[in-house]
Amino acid sequence: MSIARLSADGGSYHVASADGAVTGKQFFAFTVLEDTVCTVLTLNTTPTGFSSTNYLTQANLSGKTLKAGAFICAPNGSYITAITLSSGSVICHNFVS
Numbered sequence: 578m579s580i581a582r583l584s585a586d587g588g589s590y591h592v593a594s595a596d597g598a599v600t601g602k603q604f605f606a607f608t609v610l611e612d613t614v615c616t617v618l619t620l621n622t623t624p625t626g627f628s629s630t631n632y633l634t635q636a637n638l639s640g641k642t643l644k645a646g647a648f649i650c651a652p653n654g655s656y657i658t659a660i661t662l663s664s665g666s667v668i669c670h671n672f673v674s
Contacts, residue, residue, distance in 0.1 A: 587671030594662040603672035604657040606650040609643045613665025620655045629658060 592599050592607070598617065618632040632651070633639040643649065643665070651657050656672040 587673040590669045592660055592662060592669055593666040594664050598661045600659045604669040605672045606648060607667040607669040609645055609647040610666045610668060611645050613643045613667055614663045616663045617659055617661035619659035620651050621658045622655050
């Protein structure tokens, strides 16, 4: 992982459950601000952006409450392309290539 990614050099984006589906962005990770449940967490798994993975299933996060302070990071070479929360809020860290 590069220093740019670790320092969130690309900036951040706040997402709350009231926001509904957040798509069309590229995040490499997010930090949970309060107890949060994700209902959608989709990763781009190729450089062209044409392949996606349900990361909730892959990372065994479906139906689980993420606790405040948790840091959820996309695997190296991937980035988060869609996130929806049913409760809580997170700060998403923008993808830096």
